[in-house]
Amino acid sequence: MQPSEESLSVNLGERSYPILIQDGALGNADLTPWVSGNRVLIVTNETVGPLYMDQARACFPGCDIDEIQLPDGERYKNWETLNRIFDTLLEKHHTRKTTLVALGGGVIGDITGFAAATYQRGVDFIQIPTTLLAQVDASVGGKTGINHPLGKNMIGAFHQPKVVVIDPLTLNSLPPAELSAGMAEVIKYGLIRDADFLAWLEEHMDRLMALQAEDLKVAIRRSCECKAAIVAEDERESGVRALLNLGHTFGHAIETHTGYSEWLHGEAVAAGMMMATDLSERLGYLNYNDSTRVRQLLIRARLPVNPPEGMTPVHFKALMQVDKKNLTGELRLVLLKELGDAVVTSGFDDEALEATLDYFCH
Ligand code: NAD
Ligand code: MG
Secondary structure: OOOOOOEEEEOOHHHOEEEEEOOOHHHHOOOHHHOOOOEEEEEEEOOHHHHHHHHHHOOOOOOEEEEEEEOOOHHHOOHHHHHHHHHHHHHOOOOOOOEEEEEEOHHHHHHHHHHHHHHHHOOEEEEEEOOHHHHHHHOOOOEEEEEEOOEEEEEEEEOOOOEEEEOHHHHHHOOHHHHHHHHHHHHHHHHHHOHHHHHHHHHHHHHHHOOOHHHHHHHHHHHHHHHHHHHHHOOOOOOHHHHHHOOHHHHHHHHHHOOOOOOOHHHHHHHHHHHHHHHHHHOOOOOHHHHHHHHHHHHHOOOOOOOOOOOOHHHHHHHHHOOOOOOOOOOOEEEEEEOOEEEEEOOOOHHHHHHHHHHHOO
């Protein structure tokens, strides 16, 4: 693969936007071309703010900048915290010409994007994702939202950013488990649509886990290209976008079973992808060697390849039936036809699924 150029674009007609990927972008890039008025509200949290707020401010020379620091955590992705953003916007008299800037991981990106989608019926926003997961997944594609006590991401809107600015150097301060969690989604892109990228990841995984800057840029860029292509084809998830859910139905069952507290999303997705791989092998799509490749790659990214101890087939079946991707009452899963090619289907043998669940639950 070629060394990365510094930008690519998400092609959505008049809602198209660039993704800039550049070491040191935070602090050095001039983002004022994407600010239509001259007012900006930077939204971050108490962990990321102290690390990167000064650099983020430097990206908006000449602008009138306000900032708000939210508490850190998925449990704050809710109405109450959203309202704090609206309180600040109203108290400081921000108009429809303001621009919101999300500085942080996917939680900050989702809540800030939703605030931008709804404040005065919609204002501009810019994504500056600082976790690997947000850089390769959450910041691209325009899904925004918050959680409801009865369900994750249940309140939201589609609202595309004006630009996504990725500074891979921010990953240097990321906790290692969060790096692995993001890597699960990177591996996912290889599995669902890009066998060459998968092979490249196998060659470079150790360097990626050691935060080798050039390789990280290539991996982030290729991941964003995959996500951008899928989103451009299916902005509102009526078709191919569902392939992004590889491992997620099994993964959501794990996350729900463990109360969204012990397992990071990417960790649950990793175990889920391994289960989907196993089922694909039982159905005759993949061979043993393919499954071994997937398992080895996940292990090298320091990700789990088995569900938590004590989880049974009965747990899985109950939790998978309520997954929100299950639209028609039939269980639909993303399976691999081969490495680099996925399909969404309900046309699989129940006995094969039983065998996969029995194999993984002991
Ligand atoms: P997160 O936002 O909670 O960030 C993980 C942790 O890392 C947090 O404690 C955060 O403060 C910290 N952090 C962030 N950047 C850091 C840095 N550079 N250095 C040190 N610490 C840093 O989690 P996440 O994995 O980034 O995002 C998960 C969220 O994204 C979930 O709410 C999920 O629903 C959402 N999501 C959205 C989409 C989408 O399409 N909109 C896609 C995937 C996930
Ligand atoms: Mg995911």
